[in-house]
Amino acid sequence: MDKYIIERDGQLDFYKAFLPRVNPQLDVDEIIADNNDGVVNGNLLEFKLHVTDLNTVLFQCIKYLSALRIKGKPVPANILIIDVNSATAWLYHSEPYLTDIEKVYSGGASKDNSGFVGGNAEKVLYYNGPLGAESLIALLKESNFTKIHIDENCIVGWATAFYKKVPTARKEDFLGDETGKHKTIGEIRRPVHFAEYIYPYTGQSNVKFNYLMDKLNDTLQKKNLGAFYTHTLYAEKSLELVRAAIARVPAGNDYIILDRCAGTGNLEAGLTEEELSHCIVSTIEYYEYKVLQELIGAKVRHIIPPIETAETFNAGLVNGADALSREYVENPVIKQYIDNPKCTVILFENPPYAEAHGSEKKMSGAWKHTYLHTKMKSELKGSVSDDIGNVFIWSGFKFYLRQPTDSYVVFSPVKYWKSQNLVNKRFIKGYGFNRRHFHTDIDACIMCALWANTDDIVTDEVVIQGFDIDTKTNSMVEYGELPVKKIYSSYAQRFYDKRKFTDDIVGVACYSDGLEELKRKLSLQPVYNKNIVCYLAPKGNGFDKPDLNCTLTTCAFYNAHGFYVRIDNYIEKLPMFCASRYITYNKAWTERARIMKSADGADRYYADVANGKLAQFLLKCLLFTCLEMQNHMRTFAGSDGRVYRNELCFDGTNGETIALRDIKGLAMSNKEKKLLKQWETVLCCAKRTENYNPALTYGVYQIYAELDTSHEEEGTTVWDNVELHTALAGLKTLVKEYYNSEIVPVLFEYEYLK
Incomplete structure (x- = not known):
């Protein structure tokens, strides 16, 4: 047996x-x-x-x-x-x-x-x-x-392992070869740390890894340079826009195609010999520069710098090739064409993507100390200059495009046009591509647009053609037309309640987990008032890190960026919270970075709130808010001696909450009844758990965080209360279905989502 x-x-x-x-x-x-x-x-x-x-x-x-x-x-x-x-x-x-x-x-x-x-x-x-x-x-x-051979399938993994093992290493320590003026011999060619594991790589140069060079940068370079790889199929598709730009060149004119961040030249790989003869390319990273020289150096009109000298290598970078430097803007090789009225300029770029926000602004990214970044910050206010891609785009129009027939073909998230008003030029044509295929792990929309160098402050909507990539067949998949609509106002401008009351007194603040914040520095002076229901911070127009960038807490959020929601108008503020959950429940790449939050419909919204047209919708928003897991309101005892109660939940164990009082006005369909029945199941299961405290008023999140406990058994997660965990999972499914069918269409109608 x-x-x-x-x-x-x-x-x-x-x-x-x-x-x-x-x-x-x-x-x-x-x-x-x-x-x-x-x-x-x-x-x-x-x-x-x-x-x-x-x-x-x-x-x-x-x-x-x-x-x-x-x-x-x-x-x-x-x-x-x-x-x-x-x-x-x-x-x-x-x-x-x-x-x-x-x-x-x-x-x-x-x-x-x-x-x-x-x-x-x-x-x-x-x-x-x-x-x-x-x-x-x-x-x-x-x-x-067993020693293995390094090839394009494994080199990224071994690079990651190398930089982890040798944190101070630079790219040359891993990839360095004997070609060029700088002759550091890297680990793959002369293994030291991996001598037991790999055979020396015998390739004379790094051309074999040209489409992976951005992923082979050391940690510091990744922070400084951002990512600007372009999938071959997307690069080939973008050439249609380049050729449309070439068709705009006036008869008798010469033209140049300038790519200031060419990497190893994968954008240019599909250009004809004639088209390449008009190209000026550069890249700031030394080993990409060497590959670029090898692949297309003899075919393009110019490479910046034209030849490698003993001074070219500079700590892994290329002297003279920093497109954000004053030296580059004044480069005489490029400037001879910019100053020539009989030469048409076409910019063709996938700028690096590295955005600094929050604590990341304190990073030592070299690009934030460049000539062009400083220049841009002096001319434009706000966070628009926090994105290195925006610096490229702004400087492209500022320093390189001069005539109406000049053009810019650029890959970038749409926000530079949609919400940041960085570009107000004539849109000719564009495509929407999935960011996942740009060496990232995020499904989001990247726009590749052809802009004419003529002003356009009237257009408020453009349409791009969507294309994903089937990685199994390595083929393009068309997604049809994707409208992109401009945003003119934010929630903070039109919807935040900025009132202060004379009876506001000092209160406490919460962390994102809904509990009192006692360790971190506060960005505001928290206040308490009996008329305060909660604190809502639906930050920004976009959906980067949606679970972090919209918080709903019982007290002030320690990092501010929101407002106190008061009892006299709390229900009309809930659509902001609802809209902030859109990407979580609609994860398609076509939505993220294309759909954003706006307050452009504020006048219509306020009018229809006043005339009662939206009364039932607002109660649906209340139902969703109370049953949505990202509502992090909790009941807790504050350090100031007060008990802060979660009023946006349906737990009536210790008396009727504000939400229970007001939800009675909702004319309930079977959908609403099913949701509330599932909530009752959750609450019933919660009350049977060992950690349940009958003195507290529980919302969904507090039940999840404090009562839906688990432990590990032999590497497997075991839930302590299977019935409760199952009930919460069922509620989440119903909430998502309800949100997309009952809430989302109205959010779009009133331009909370746009």
């Missing part, structure tokens, strides 16, 4: 038995951290209840080793296939299978493994006896690894 019927039980018993002899400091969670059955020193382990086909299991192990290589992790020299019920281990060495390990596999490692033919096992160990067990312990103590 089998000893084990669950593989994991056998796996854990194995580790409990052997790890104390191998190394008692080893932690099982760390051993299995890479979604395989475990790596112990130089051994990959794979457990089975019964091994029926060694080749099939061996191929599964090869896929795991492939994944380790891609992540930049050492490839164990030993593969141990273990049958837990027969206490048998088969030893294979990984080196003979290096060719297979260096392939890339998709899908689950345990699937589609039949048909693989490997060699015989090096050794078979029967570890239920003392000799076999001792031999297995000796193997598990071995720390030998």
Whole structure:
């Protein structure tokens, strides 16, 4: 009869038995951290209840080793296939299978493994006896690894591992080669830290990694430079706009295509020989500059600087190629064309994207100390200059485009036109692309637009064509027309309640978790008044970090940026909170960074609130607000001796809340009744939990944070109150459905969302 019927039980018993002899400091969670059955020193382990086909299991192990290589992790020299019920281990060495390990596999490692033919096992160990067990312990103590070859599939992983291991390292320490004037030899060519793990890379240059160069920057450079990689398919599509710009060149004119942040030239890769002969390109990062020279240096009209000298290399950057410097603006090679009225200028760029907001403004990003950034801040007020991409766009129109037939083809989030009014020029044509394919992990809309250098302060809506990328087929997927509408006013300008009352007295402030803030410096003097219901801070027009940039708390939010919501008009302020949840429940890339919050419909909204047209809608907003998890209002005892009660919830245990009083006016459909019934289920389950405090008035978030508790058992999360956790999950689903069907359409109608 089998000893084990669950593989994991056998796996854990194995580790409990052997790890104390191998190394008692080893932690099982760390051993299995890479979604395989475990790596112990130089051994990959794979457990089975019964091994029926060694080749099939061996191929599964090869896929795991492939994944380790891609992540930049050492490839164990030993593969141990273990049958837990027969206490048998088969030893294979990984080196003979290096060719297979260096392939890339998709899908689950345990699937589609039949048909693989490997060699015989090096050794078979029967570890239920003392000799076999001792031999297995000796193997598990071995720390030998199979060296792998660096290629484009794994280099990002090994770069990440290198900068983690050597935090002070720069890009040349990892990638450096013997070409050019600067001859630092990097880790991939002369391994020191990874000498046991990788073969020296023999490529003469780094051209093979040209589309990955931005991901290979060291940590400091990533902060300074931002990201400006462009997917090949998007780069090719953008050439349609470039050619439309070329078609605008007046007869008899020369023209230049200027790209001040060309990287390795992937934007230009699809241009014809004739088009390339009009290009002027530059990049600030040294190893990208070398690749750029190699790939298109002989084809373009100019590269800045034209040749490498002993002074070119400057701490990983290129002297003379900083597009934000005064030296670059006055570069005579470029300026000869800018000063020539018979030359048309076309800017073609995907500017780096690195926005500083909040504490990030204090970072030492070099771009925030440049000539153009300083110049821009002196001319434009507000946060528009906090984005390095905006500095490029502003300076493009300021210093390079002079004539009506000049053009700018630029990749950037739409806010520079939509909400920041940085550009008021004539829109000719544009596309919407998914930001995820720009070496990020965010689904959002990036606009690639063709602008004419003629003023346009009238247009308030443009339409772009949306295109995603199917990564499986490496093909474009059309999403149709995506309207982009201008925003003229913010919530803070039209909707915030800025009243101060003579009976306001000193109060307390909350952190984002809804509890009193006692440690951090406050950005406001918190006040208390019986007429205060809550504090709402729906910051900004955009949806970057939506769960952090809209807070609803019982007391003032410590970081301010909001207002006190008073009892006499609280319900008319709730649509701001509702609108701030849009991206959380509508995650499509076409929405984020294209749809924003606005107060442009404020006059119509206030009029319809006054005439009663929106009475039922506002009660729907109240229902949503009280059942939405991001409402972080809590009931708690303040350090000032007051009890602050959550009034925007439906817990009547300690008396009727404001929300319970007012929700009675809602003419309830089955949707509303279903929501409130689910809430009753949540509250009923909450009252049965061990931590429930009958003296408190609970909202959804406080129940989640304080009562929906869990613990870990053998690496698995176990919920202490399964019924409560299930009820909360059910409520969340219903809330999302209700929000999108009943709230969102009206938010768009009154331009809370636009």
